[in-house]
Amino acid sequence: MSVDTAAPPAAPSGPGRRFWDRLPESVDRRIRVFAWLSFIAEVTIIATGGAVRLTGSGLGCSEWPLCTPDSLVPTEDMGIHGVIEFGNRTMTGVVGLLALAVLVLVLRIRAERRDLFVLASVVVGGVVAQAIVGGITVWTGLNPFVVGFHYTASLLLVCVTAAFLVRAYDRPGPRTRAVPTWFAVLTHITTLALAATIFFGVLTTGNGPHSGDANVVRDGFDATLLAHIHAWPGYILLGLVLVMLIAAWALHLPPRRWLIALLAALAVQVFVGVWQAREGLPELLVGIHMVLAALSAAAFTVVVLRLKRPVSGS
Known part of the structure; x- marks a missing residue:
């Protein structure tokens, strides 16, 4: 009986090798x-x-x-x-x-x-x-x-x-921090801004015209006032992410590419938010705003996880 002694396929060389090497077996x-x-x-x-x-x-x-x-x-x-x-x-x-x-x-x-x-x-x-x-x-x-x-x-x-x-x-395996301490602290402060933006956004919607049924009793807060309060942490969030992006590109930090995606999502989110407020909260724009919030949070999750890298990949 013969034994197959053929060598396993070699990993690709060249530009694709880096991606190949980082895939866990x-x-x-x-x-x-x-x-x-x-x-x-x-x-x-x-x-x-x-x-x-x-x-x-x-x-x-x-x-x-x-x-x-x-x-x-x-x-x-x-x-x-x-x-x-x-x-x-x-x-x-x-x-x-x-x-x-x-x-x-x-x-x-x-x-x-x-x-x-x-x-x-x-x-x-x-x-x-x-x-x-x-x-x-x-x-x-x-x-x-x-x-x-x-x-x-x-x-x-x-x-x-x-x-x-x-x-x-x-x-x-083990992971090690891939960014300076101050950048990690800034990222976690930005997390608080994101959480505040989402919290006040949910509270605003709960007092607006789109509560799921015409007969639903709202939370009892002023929706117009809440809309302005919701915007404040949103603008702060946008500014913090812009600072993070500039710093990440200047220092060539791992999260920099995902910060571009996050900043783009937030910019569109702010644009849609202002647009929907001026147009009287049309259903389609509100729906887009809700989905964009989820995608922005997902992108920010990736940014946070990129604060560290696997030790074996360093």
């Missing part, structure tokens, strides 16, 4: 593909959830987990609102299945890639919790605080799936 292509699909699904469900709220379809299905007391799916007399709400619920199932697929694929490498296993587990647990919160949202008649928490939790899941993608393309 323990993470195969299927994990990355499903991780990308999971991230896209998490962003998509923010868009579909926004559609529910912006079209006044929050109570399109009056019950949970059923749509009506007698039907899992919307009935004909429920109209378009029932279809939109049930479509968002269906998207929850897609998100859950993709998250579960990532977790199952990571199980076999959980010993050497505990970081990926933990992140995948958080996403699965978060999706289950989100489904329950969605039910509570219906049971409370679209309480604005519960609805706001529901959106914020979805945004956090976008950040976790983004973090999974970053780590899936990094080598496992």
Whole structure:
């Protein structure tokens, strides 16, 4: 019996070698593909959830987990609102299945890639919790605080799936700081500005005209005043990111390319925010604003993770 002594394929040389070398052997292509699909699904469900709220379809299905007391799916007399709400619920199932697929694929490498296993587990647990919160949202008649928490939790899941993608393309093992201490401190201060911007944005929406149903009682705050308060940390955030980008390019720091993406997303976000305020909050612009907030948070997550690099890759 002959023995195949052929050597394994050599790693490519030239410009592509650096990318090849940084791919961890323990993470195969299927994990990355499903991780990308999971991230896209998490962003998509923010868009579909926004559609529910912006079209006044929050109570399109009056019950949970059923749509009506007698039907899992919307009935004909429920109209378009029932279809939109049930479509968002269906998207929850897609998100859950993709998250579960990532977790199952990571199980076999959980010993050497505990970081990926933990992140995948958080996403699965978060999706289950989100489904329950969605039910509570219906049971409370679209309480604005519960609805706001529901959106914020979805945004956090976008950040976790983004973090999974970053780590899936990094080598496992110890990591070392790749930026000066002052830059890391500035980044974490910027995190607070981002969190404040999102918080006041959610609070503003909870008191505006798009609360999911015409009969929903708002939080009781002045939406016009909140809109101005929401803008202040937003402008501060934009300024801080610009400073970070200039410093990162001057010092050739690893986060610099993602800071470009983050600054672009924030600039568009500010433009859309001003535009929607001047146009009386049209539904489409508000929906775009919601999705951009999630993408900005995801980009910032990548920036934070790029503050360190794998020791083996240094």
